[in-house]
Amino acid sequence: MHNNSFFKKILIVITVVFFVSCDKDFNSIGDDLVGNDHFGLERKSFNVLAYNQKINAVQSSNLPVNALGVYEDAVFxxxxxxxVTQLTLASVNPVIGNNVEVDSVILSVPYFNTPLPNPDLESGENLYRLDSLYGNKDLGKIKLSIYENGYFMRDLDPETGFLETQRYYTNQISDFETLKGSVALNDAADVSQNTAFFFNPKAVRETTTTNGEAATTQSVPAMRLALNKSYFKTKIIDAAASGKLVTNDVFKNYFRGLYFKVEKSGSNPGVLSMMNFRAGTVTIYYKEDSSTDNTVKVSKSILLNLTGNTVNLLSNDVTNATDYTNAATNSDTAAGDEKLYVKGGEGSMAVLDLFDQTDNLSYDANGNVQGPNGVYDELDELRRKDPVTGKRVLINEANLVFHMDHTAMGANKIPGRIYLYDLTNNTTIVDYLFDGTTGTNSKNGLLIYGGLLNTTNTDDKTYKFRITNHIRNLIQNSDSTNVKLGVVITEDINNSAMNKLRLPLQPGTTLTKVPQASVMSPLGVVLHGSKSSVPADKKLKLEIYYTKPN
Structure with a gap:
């Protein structure tokens, strides 16, 4: 009993010290503004101008993950x-023997998956759930045709004097389609490998026989397709003698990779998966004469990795998505939009301008009223120093809360995360950089910064961003620019890289990039905007908790 009491006291002391330390760190940014005065907490909502912006063709080369399939969305x-991907030899300049016979050519790309705890009781097969799979997971099928790619994907851009990486874009389908091979290489009789392909969640089982004994092994679910043996015998095996496999540079120019062409499969519902193609391989299994006895065949293989330059080619059919297309292309940049359509890929984003745009007054160093100064009045008011204390307000917390439009979304798949960033400078905001929290996957880290879907209130699902440090900087530093903010879907919250648009968002503007993690996602969400017609409890606003000196 005494020991328990002692440990409880120690635990309480440690807890108090921990929270005091956290509080000190949390408020350290505003220490120079506060001093030792006492303050009263106040809350105020500020207007936000928010409108839609269409995203057209965007760089989709060499993405960390790529979409493959057909995703049918009632809204978007x-x-x-x-x-499309180049291939590289795992071992260059292979020595090929005589009288080669190709046994099989297997394309394998593992799926993102989560192992389930218990195997199938009858078969003993390991069970998995496929991750990042969108659409009809049970019935969804696509027509998948794999062709030899004939379009050479160079590493460097000649238009920059070969100083920059060559970029490839979502809308270059015709470039690859025109130069593709004449026949599909995944021509097996099994339609699940081509015209009715689906993402199979079953473990891959292989049985091998050694000394008359069969053994079965299991591996994670994967795209596993048999490719045309005769083609690869001629294209790869026979080409070794003429030096086409001597180096990977020579090989990539000779064999320019594979084009995974996707189409809708008849009347079947579509399905789309995120894929890590860089983990994929093409293995050519063959036999050749033994070097010591030509009556004996020796089993060998050539391994090709799905590495090198890649591009994700996207096409969007918006025939039945008139609300989306009208909103994305006819945004109200003066009064804001009622609905914000945020979609990944070649989609759309929301543009935000914080504070009411009225600019009638400003303040000098002594807090006296002056005329317009190019800074919104609401921001000028927050920057104004108190005439008595000479101090500005202290920002305790600042949030942007986006309310999902449940009526517009209907039964659509809801993205788990959106991303807020500095659109003016194509970079992260300071709150993103200051957040050191980590998660268990690519979508659930950076918990303080936010952007995660909150489903606590099923009738009012929201995404919340904490932008306290961003607002503090705006107020503390009078020369800080009130930049425009961008909101996009994100496939990976840890990825803050930017990809170029093929053309600027609008002619004559400097908006030339979008976040790479948005390019990777096929999903979209409709949010309530900032227009005056939006109900007050759903309207997008900037909410600030602050204290001001007495």
């Missing part, structure tokens, strides 16, 4: 995602 239309 149908996205069809194809893919």
């Amino acid at each position: 239309g149908t996205t069809t995602a194809s893919f």
